[in-house]
Amino acid sequence: MTRSPFRHLMDTSELTKEEIRRILERAHFWEEHQASGLAPFTGRFAANLFFEPSTRTRFSFEVAEKRLGMQVVNFTPDVSSSTKGESLFDTVKTLVSIGVEVAVIRLTDEQELLFLIKQNPGCAIINAGAGSFAHPSQSLLDLYTLVKHFGDLTGKRVAVIGDIAHSRVVRSNLWTLKQFGAEMIVSGPEEMRDPEVERIAPYVSFEEALRTADVVMLLRVQLERHQGKLFSSREEYHRRYGLSAERLKIMKPEAIIMHPAPVNRGVEIADELVEHPRSKIFEQMKNGVWIRMAILERALGEW
Amino acid sequence: MTRSPFRHLMDTSELTKEEIRRILERAHFWEEHQASGLAPFTGRFAANLFFEPSTRTRFSFEVAEKRLGMQVVNFTPDVSSSTKGESLFDTVKTLVSIGVEVAVIRLTDEQELLFLIKQNPGCAIINAGAGSFAHPSQSLLDLYTLVKHFGDLTGKRVAVIGDIAHSRVVRSNLWTLKQFGAEMIVSGPEEMRDPEVERIAPYVSFEEALRTADVVMLLRVQLERHQGKLFSSREEYHRRYGLSAERLKIMKPEAIIMHPAPVNRGVEIADELVEHPRSKIFEQMKNGVWIRMAILERALGEW
Amino acid sequence: MTRSPFRHLMDTSELTKEEIRRILERAHFWEEHQASGLAPFTGRFAANLFFEPSTRTRFSFEVAEKRLGMQVVNFTPDVSSSTKGESLFDTVKTLVSIGVEVAVIRLTDEQELLFLIKQNPGCAIINAGAGSFAHPSQSLLDLYTLVKHFGDLTGKRVAVIGDIAHSRVVRSNLWTLKQFGAEMIVSGPEEMRDPEVERIAPYVSFEEALRTADVVMLLRVQLERHQGKLFSSREEYHRRYGLSAERLKIMKPEAIIMHPAPVNRGVEIADELVEHPRSKIFEQMKNGVWIRMAILERALGEW
Numbered sequence: 001m002t003r004s005p006f007r008h009l010m011d012t013s014e015l016t017k018e019e020i021r022r023i024l025e026r027a028h029f030w031e032e033h034q035a036s037g038l039a040p041f042t043g044r045f046a047a048n049l050f051f052e053p054s055t056r057t058r059f060s061f062e063v064a065e066k067r068l069g070m071q072v073v074n075f076t077p078d079v080s081s082s083t084k085g086e087s088l089f090d091t092v093k094t095l096v097s098i099g100v101e102v103a104v105i106r107l108t109d110e111q112e113l114l115f116l117i118k119q120n121p122g123c124a125i126i127n128a129g130a131g132s133f134a135h136p137s138q139s140l141l142d143l144y145t146l147v148k149h150f151g152d153l154t155g156k157r158v159a160v161i162g163d164i165a166h167s168r169v170v171r172s173n174l175w176t177l178k179q180f181g182a183e184m185i186v187s188g189p190e191e192m193r194d195p196e197v198e199r200i201a202p203y204v205s206f207e208e209a210l211r212t213a214d215v216v217m218l219l220r221v222q223l224e225r226h227q228g229k230l231f232s233s234r235e236e237y238h239r240r241y242g243l244s245a246e247r248l249k250i251m252k253p254e255a256i257i258m259h260p261a262p263v264n265r266g267v268e269i270a271d272e273l274v275e276h277p278r279s280k281i282f283e284q285m286k287n288g289v290w291i292r293m294a295i296l297e298r299a300l301g302e303w
Numbered sequence: 304m305t306r307s308p309f310r311h312l313m314d315t316s317e318l319t320k321e322e323i324r325r326i327l328e329r330a331h332f333w334e335e336h337q338a339s340g341l342a343p344f345t346g347r348f349a350a351n352l353f354f355e356p357s358t359r360t361r362f363s364f365e366v367a368e369k370r371l372g373m374q375v376v377n378f379t380p381d382v383s384s385s386t387k388g389e390s391l392f393d394t395v396k397t398l399v400s401i402g403v404e405v406a407v408i409r410l411t412d413e414q415e416l417l418f419l420i421k422q423n424p425g426c427a428i429i430n431a432g433a434g435s436f437a438h439p440s441q442s443l444l445d446l447y448t449l450v451k452h453f454g455d456l457t458g459k460r461v462a463v464i465g466d467i468a469h470s471r472v473v474r475s476n477l478w479t480l481k482q483f484g485a486e487m488i489v490s491g492p493e494e495m496r497d498p499e500v501e502r503i504a505p506y507v508s509f510e511e512a513l514r515t516a517d518v519v520m521l522l523r524v525q526l527e528r529h530q531g532k533l534f535s536s537r538e539e540y541h542r543r544y545g546l547s548a549e550r551l552k553i554m555k556p557e558a559i560i561m562h563p564a565p566v567n568r569g570v571e572i573a574d575e576l577v578e579h580p581r582s583k584i585f586e587q588m589k590n591g592v593w594i595r596m597a598i599l600e601r602a603l604g605e606w
Numbered sequence: 607m608t609r610s611p612f613r614h615l616m617d618t619s620e621l622t623k624e625e626i627r628r629i630l631e632r633a634h635f636w637e638e639h640q641a642s643g644l645a646p647f648t649g650r651f652a653a654n655l656f657f658e659p660s661t662r663t664r665f666s667f668e669v670a671e672k673r674l675g676m677q678v679v680n681f682t683p684d685v686s687s688s689t690k691g692e693s694l695f696d697t698v699k700t701l702v703s704i705g706v707e708v709a710v711i712r713l714t715d716e717q718e719l720l721f722l723i724k725q726n727p728g729c730a731i732i733n734a735g736a737g738s739f740a741h742p743s744q745s746l747l748d749l750y751t752l753v754k755h756f757g758d759l760t761g762k763r764v765a766v767i768g769d770i771a772h773s774r775v776v777r778s779n780l781w782t783l784k785q786f787g788a789e790m791i792v793s794g795p796e797e798m799r800d801p802e803v804e805r806i807a808p809y810v811s812f813e814e815a816l817r818t819a820d821v822v823m824l825l826r827v828q829l830e831r832h833q834g835k836l837f838s839s840r841e842e843y844h845r846r847y848g849l850s851a852e853r854l855k856i857m858k859p860e861a862i863i864m865h866p867a868p869v870n871r872g873v874e875i876a877d878e879l880v881e882h883p884r885s886k887i888f889e890q891m892k893n894g895v896w897i898r899m900a901i902l903e904r905a906l907g908e909w
Binding site for chain 2: 648649651653677679681692693696697699700701703704705
Binding site for chain 1: 643645661662665666668669672673867868869871880888889891892894895
């Protein structure tokens, strides 16, 4: 059996519109066949290397791998030789030597991941969210959620609210949403603005964002980073930039709520809105599994 | 395929005698068919969330899940978003979103677990031992071990010895053993007595307990909690309340020894008695796998 | 079904030449059948207990177990009852009670492992590298790599360079390599010599080792242990005992490079030589999976 070459995924900007469409189609296939027992990659090995904590992304990839029939090894920094100072390349090359074909990696420093890909350790590398740089699987599951809800995205306005400057989600979404005809705007605290993002997605007032958007996408606030500096408290952030029942009323009647999660309940969004009928937050997580199955198929060159 | 509703398990007191009998029957079925390769839940997902350390309970559930064919994700606090302050509900709801159907949870605070069940995250919740409140799977495996050994339990006297006040095992056993006609008594240090328990299980002297019981069930002493306060040393506890070869002699000739483990050898029980022919300690662990397979079947509504 | 008795593996010195030959044959079988989907131990359980950090050995065993069809439980000290002071015997006996048939263990203290085997917990015990005592699976994969490369080893000279005194690899290799007719020599810093080893493997100068060996096997330097004492820096070690492009030139033209890994790049060996065509370092890791599958087969008594 000859195998197609591996395909890395560092960011969505590497993907053509055609490739993205293919990923959405395959995600749809897996969603439709979720009870089929199809497991095309039985006996093949994936490794998850998370150097930053994560619940949803890590387990979502693990479930996607196992649904495809793969065997999974989970690398956590503390139980491994990384305490012996081994380089990322040597760690991944080791995993490749013992049979791993795809490595799903979350790192703080995206440069390290780009360098790893350049060194070519011999397996597919999937970026599971690098620092504030990119988060391709999150962006693709956002897109899938939107396309499932709206069908055609042409002219739909997506407002991203919050810490734009530190968000890996917003960067990855700029590319994918634009490709599918959606328009992006941003809002949030002055101190969290990002001039580079605003060249593509204009900054508007929070009120204008709420009033005009078809999708209100709230970003997690890194409270531990900002508290006592930008904001005196959780409550203050919520009062100024959080989505409340009150503010929901000024949103367009058919507009939906999204959030990459984990949510700070009562900060970015009022507790009672997280599971509101117009919130797609847990739907996004569900879709994440199908999208990641599609990403893994692409990574292994098996379309 | 329509699926039956999930069934949580917070404590044995929720179970009717009929349900307990059913669990024992299914445990027996799995013990009988352990080499059959039967794996009815292939492709379905379980999650284990242990917020307190555990060897036997955690691995016993993991083995039970895998024997049933399930895929398993193991959540440990340090590798997950819990460091980002996410609530238990949101963590479990996330796992449900990515496909988990049953969550096995060990927590210190049983109120948190009761609250989670009330919030209804969308999967079956199994209590794997909450604080000093309840430990239903341990209680059911004790019962299974007793029924296998004695057949009918009517009139059998079970003496539980040790830290009654802090034991989750004793509370869960009060219900299950009484249901099957056994009589319970307790003994141990004055400072570890529990008036609530004694309303059902009378307190007797250690000597009377040993002399009259059909089952001597020793509880683990939390040495780290009591040492230097109630007892000057391990040896002192053993001298006063430990089962020694000497004390074994005053037990009824057919009486058996049990312990929920992990054992403090030389404290609750003399080293050489742990694997004594009359000790069922490792037999209890063995039975734990069959009981947990039955609990998982019930949880998933598949009887 | 009757099962053959378990076979522990503490060190290679327990193995007859015939048994070693059998392990090499079975490793070869598994390498040849790597795409066959053969999984003879489906539904059986292995446990990995690593009390010291490890990437390659732990994952290599895990992949070997899973390739054989086994279910795997991974025991890490922090998530288990070991924090409650349970003995190794009780931990392993617990795992046996819940169905584990083979335990792969890495410990600092080999005496503890020898004692465990003597206590006979009821499963096969495989030493995955104990302190500076023995590392049988590493030694067997070294041998397999050599036999694959050279065929007959008679008269081949293997030079082991570095911290001989603290190496578990060198001890295990003394036995296996001699059995197959190879000759062993050692070299490295005076302070790292080991008189016991030198009774079998003569000490020679670094230059003589390089000039006369068919295999140059470099050992990892525990920099954290020696730095600032024996050596002022990484560079100093490399200058005096590291394999550089310069020194490669004085090696025999067909001589190969080996290293048990993880490698300190730029210390024991120059960065650019790790993946040199004459380096077998990643080939060793690959072979580790086939060797460990053979060791597991032997452990379970299934030849």
